[in-house]
Amino acid sequence: MVVIKYLLPALAAANLALAADCGGDGTIKISSQGDADGYSSCKKLKGDVEIDGKARDTITLNGVKEIEGSFKAESATNLTELSAPSLESIGDKFELDGLTILSKLSMGSLTSVGSIKWQALPNLQTLDFGKSVSKADKVEITNTALTNLDGISLDNIGDLTITENRYLKSVNLDGLTKSTGLINFAGNLNSLEVELPKLISGSNMTFRNVSNVSVPSLHNLTGQLGFWGDGFKIFSAPNLTESSDLTFIGNKEARNISMPKLEYVNGGFHISKNDKLKSVEFPELKKVTGAVDFSGKFDEASLPSLDTVKGGFNMQSTGNFSCEPFKKMNKNQVIHGKFKCVGETKNPKTKSGESGTSDSSGTSTGSSSSSTSSGAAVVDNVANMPAMGMAAIFGYLLQYAM
Template sequence: MRPIAIYILVISFTCFQINAFSMTEAIGNKAFEEYPQKETTPSRDFLVILDTNVSTGEGLKRKSIHQKCSKPEHIIRNEGDMMQLGDCSTIEGDIVVDGYIDTVLDLGATKDVWGDIKIQNSSNVARVEGFELERIGGSTSFQSLTALSTIRLPRLKTMQSINWQVLPILSSVSFNSEVSSLETIIISDTALTQFTGFHTQSLKVLNINNNRYMELVESDVEEITGELSITSNAKNVQISLPNLKNAKNITVRDAESVDLRNLENVAVSAGFIENSFKELHLPKLQHVGGTFGIMKNERVENLEFPELSEIEGGLIITNNTNIHSINFFPELKSIGGAIRFEGEFADIQLEELEVVKGSALVRTLSETFDCNNWLKLDASSIVRGGVIECFSNKHSQTIHVNEEGKVVKNITDVNSVSSKSNAAKLKCSLFSLFMALLMIPGL
């Protein structure tokens, strides 16, 4: 009997433990459901954010940002305001420096700014420094800083845009040699001598203007979807964009040399105005979607556009003193607007041109250019709808054609501009002589 009794006692004790554990679990679960839960959101002093590092492909990373480092705008008026952000490795929001009273703006230990850096109304700022700064999520916008001479951001690798205007003594900029992700670059009225070291395949805007010491503009950009404008810099500025294939609008002024060797397409317009280069070669250009102009380039002697076949707007070649023959469009077939040629050229050779959809104006100082031949043999067969005017040193002629190229008004010979002027002068002289004679006593 004793072994059986011991066995019954063991089974009874085990069952009691199982029941007790079940009761405890049930009570515990009920207590967990009824007890107020502790909040798991971050404390008021910290924000938890996700950082997507697209440029390096590192994916999502969790960072904690102190509340003082995260605002829509951080208004900075003096060194003290900036020092309060000195321990912010990452700043979320824009840094707006407005009415800054000190001479140095030091970004301290900040590595990332997820916004813009704007400096305005701060005529005392002489230096901007950020020796740890690696990334700007938006733009650097520096406006009307008359004392700013130096920008030092040696580790900066990424930002979206540069907008620097009216920085008349800015002469030293230190960036990482490979700043990427740029979309817009506007640099105006600075003392910088060159623009180089910005590596990007595509830009919306590249506008470098009124930098009186700027002697070199160089970039490996392949596409500019908005404006390319390089104007009114140093008279000897050299422009090197050898990889550029596509652009929307191009304006080049006051350049000594231009390298656009791979340019294939201009979506809207292109203008080369008042440059000092001796030659302009665009060996791969095939299409211009609007007006194409080459104007007032007094030193240019050689122009070459061997592949250009279509200009959808007008074609303007004016006042290029050393161009004596318009023979540099061997494949040009169609001009969608008017043509205007002015200068000292002796002949026009557009052998492949089939149609000009606007009017035509030709004005030359050449003694040998024959308006009559050009109007009858060339112009009247290609101009569709408009007035064709030709002025040479000897005479001028005008004809009107319809959309089918038929002459609707006969060729009209009139005196040349110089002849009219001489005749007017002669009449004036005779009249003056006559009046003088009337005033002589006794006559």
């Protein structure tokens, strides 16, 4: 009897320990609220956590503050709400895919994740992230019903990919100061406004189908800055001094492109099919290592500080501007590649032979080389668009097909 007296409590304690297993090397799978409740005494879950496709209605992960691995939910087509009120960090990936009726995502304490990848969430309209996610290496959000990204407020980011969110009206990342990968916006609501007020440095940035891009603090980019089919009237980067390839194609409402401090383009500089743009003026631009390729309907063209163009130079417009300053540059060997400058032409062409305006299809005369020494603009070669992503590449090709 004495043995039983001490054995029973020991067995009960062992059962409790088993019930409170907080994971290990394997994946914790949750198919029901009962499964989730089994981990409510765990402050930390080791390994990965996966919401099973069989999960339905509401799943709430109570008590858990940290997931060491990934947190995933895929093809749970009957799941309407997912919440984790105490969760503060996810060590690896936070992935949601194919949750077609999910309408509420609530994680009021979450501030840190390894990366975010959400796709095919057509009923998710808002994020209930009270403290906001401030740390993530990569963020990819595709095909949701989100109207804004409130609840995501990053300090630094690698890749930021926001595509095919047809209700997205505004993105304001007011804490973001640095990006080391690709920032890509494409295929969202046409009236989308993107504000990056404190972004100082970045790598590649591409924008398609946005109505406004605000980068007042941007100083330098190691990669390209590209705009395709955007609806803004004015683009201003008042503090930008250097970039790799610069591209403005098919922004039909653009009336002003202002980069008053731009000095150095490490690649090609391409402007075409911006039919309301009447002036191309870059007063401090000194060096372009690729080609200068401007075509359209502008009446003024001014590059007074330009002293080196390692590629070719193509400037063609329907407008009445003077080619004399550029002919002088060519004569003085400022321009190392092939030179062409034509004003008052009915059919202005890009360097590759495409139409320089949106209301004339033009005829291609062949693809351009990627070599700056040949005079070709680097941005005319899709292979030279570093890490743009398929959506951005498609946008680039579509503009030339129009």
